Every structure is written in structure tokens, then in C-alpha cells.
Amino acid sequence: MRYSRQILIKNFGEEGQKKLRKAKVAIVGVGGLGCAVSQYLTAAGIGELVLIDYQTVEITNLNRQILYCEDDIGRLKVEVAKERLKCLNPEVEIKTYAEKLKEEFIKDVDVVVDCLDNFEGRYLLNEICVKNKIPFVHGAVENMHGQVTTIIPYETPCLRCIFNLKDRNETLPILGFAAGTIGTIQAGEVIKLLSGVGETLKNKLLIINLANNEFNLLNLKKNPKCSVCSKLCSNGDKDD
Template identity: 35%
Template sequence: MTDYARYARQVVLPEVGVNGQSLLRDSSVLIIGLGGLGSAAAQYLCGAGVGRLLLADRDRVEASNLQRQTLYRQNDVGRRKVDAAIAQLAALNPEIELQGFDQIQWPRAIAQADVVLDCTDNFPTRQAINTACVQARRPLVSGAAVRLEGQLAVFDLRRGGPCYRCLYPDTGEAGERCEQAGILGPVVGAVGALQALVTLKLLLGIGDDAARLHVFDARQMQWRSHKISADPQCPSCASPHA
């Protein structure tokens, strides 16, 4: 039974209300990657009362993660991220159902999710997540952050393209990772929080954030937004088998 007092500050919003809170309670969200992006997104979605969170990551907590991955504490170092995340989120909101997956198991979790969050940090995994979401017709919320820059995009694959691969075709090149390029913690936290925001909007049917790339320049404190066009030759969303 939902404790509406817990969610009073959002239930009072006309965009949410009791019916919207019930929608969130009955929803499932898959978060792939429990680093800086996933940490922020998971905490906000858990706090908001999304009824079921599916969490996928293969890594263990390292001391260098604690600068930006706010789900974890010093005594979590060496622990599986999935296990540490579930413990923290259960303490935040015991009403939520939490299920952990090794990152290689996420393909079978996509069919269980209403929305998928890509919070990973490498292009091969991002492309694989995109392909799976296209095939399953699941909305995909993609976030990225490195140095003092962030990106956010929503691909509502229930309606077809554009998809992530329309924006970033396979190039065979590896993207920069935080280990080499660096990252300020609040930058990745801001993008992860916005991933949670657009996910809640998708679940509640508020607005339409799909098919736009939002780019954040933390140095200048500026956002830019660009329309994403479908690629008619995209091997993922334009395929007759997609």
C-alpha cells in the first residue's frame, strides 16, 4: 500500500496527483550502470516511488568512485555495486522493489522495464543497449558526462526512430572515459538527476522530450539543445527486422 504522505510534495502537483503516484508505483525502470549517472538517477527514482527498480552493473566499488558516485560509502569499497546500491536504496525507500543484475544479464531485464536508462560509459555497450531497446520498443534515456561537459537525450522507441545510433553511428572509436579525461562530481550528478526527471515525465505522460540532444557546458553554465533526425539508413531503427 502506498504511503502517500511520503510523496506529498509531488502528489500535490497537478501533473502528478494520486493517479500519477499510482502510475509510478506500478512502473518498472531498468538502470544499466551504477556509476555517477546511475547513482543520482536511482536515488531520485527510488525517492519518487517508482515501484520497481532493476539495477545492472558488473563492477565493484572502488575508493576513486566515492568522489562522484553518491550511492556508496567508504565501507562499501570492494563490495559489488549492485549489492551496495540495493542496500542504500532500500534504506531510502522500503516500499520499492529492487532487483539486481550482473551487467551481462541486462538484455533479459529490458522486457521487464517500462523505461531503460543508459548510464554506462562506453560506446559498444551503449550501442548494444540501443539495439535491444529498439527491438523491444522501450523508451531509452541516455546520459553521458566527462570533464566539464554533459549530454542528455531521450529516444522514445515505442514510436520508432530516431535512436541512439542515428545520433552516434558506429565509428569503431572508443569514447573518452572519466579515468583518462577526468570529471567533476556535480556534473555527472546533474545529468543523472535529469535522467531521473525525464524518466518520471515519460512514466507520467508529461510533455515530450524525445529526439533532442541536450548538451551542458558546466564551465559556462550553459545548455544547448539540438534536434535529432532519424537516419533512414540506420542499421538499428531503420532495419526491417527492428
């Protein structure tokens, strides 16, 4: 009964639900994006979630990180998130790591969701996913705009192919609804990847400007000289 409304979707049905139930998904970063992603994946019935975030709840998080409240200030985000998500759907298994990202945390998952807020961490995540052939859904948000793409090693450009950016040493402005919009789209990408129903953002970058409701879809191509995927994928092909 919990999933009856989504089971009604054409081509999804009980088989689609079973695929979600068998899946293991890692969410790296349980902030504005991660709060939205984790809630919708939990509600959809993902079998197991892995939450990775070493930070504690701060009052400045509360305009967008909707799993938390004032009573949670000072607590580890992953601990609070696990409690709230278990209330939403106790059927979902939840594993937490209150540490910075390590390769062993995500090596055995089916999909990774990039909910980080810095490119240093994203590039590390990108390298781990390409090396281990793990699909991952990238999302980023600032102010009232953001972006989403789905990266599948060996098939699509990796994050280094698409972006060559350095982090700015400043506090970025953001409105909560922008994080919720991008995070919800990321959750949808995960569900489509796992169920095989619907078209993902593979080889495409969705750019959204919510200030004036502009949605742009860009086609992406691999960089044959990419410092990450051209090298790692070539090594992987040799091994295979």
C-alpha cells in the same frame, strides 16, 4: 504522506503517483549517473528498479558515485546500492544483476536508463531497446559537460542515428557535480515519460557545458539508413 509534495503538482496528483508505483525501470550502470538516477527514482516512488552493473566499488569512484563510501570498497555496486536505496524508500522493489547487460534482464521493463560510461555498451543497449520497443533515456558525462536525450523506438532517432562514435582508450576526467546534474535530468525524463506530465527530450538532444553554464537544445532526425533502427523498425512493422 511520503509523496504528498509531488502529488500536489498540477496534472500529476494521485494518478501520476499510481503510474510511478506500477512502473518497472532498469538502470544500466550504477556509477556516477546511476547513483543519482536511482536515488531520485527511489525517492519518487517507482514500483520496481532493476540495477545492472558487474563492477565493484573503487576509491576512484567516490568523487561522484554518491551511494558508496570507503567501507564499501571491493563490494559489488549493485549490492551496496540496493541496501542504500532500501533505506531511502523500503516500498520500492529492487532487483539486481551483478553481470554485464543481457537482453533478458530488461525485456519486461517499462523504461531503461542508460547510465553507462562507454559507447560499446550503449550501442548494445540501443539495439536491445529498439528490438523490444522499450523507451530509454540516454545520458553521458565527461569533465564538466554532458548530454541527455529520450529515445522511443519507432518515434525518435535511435542512438546510432545520433552518434557514430568509438570509445577512447583512456581514463576520462570528471567532476562529481556534473554526473549528478545529468543523472538528475535523466531521472526527470523517466518520471515525465511514465506520468505523462511535462515535456520530454523526445527528438531533442540537451547538451550542457557546466564550466560556463551553457545549455543547448538540438533537434534530432532519424537516419533513414541507420544500421539499427531502419532495419529493426522495418521488420517490426512487417510483423505488426
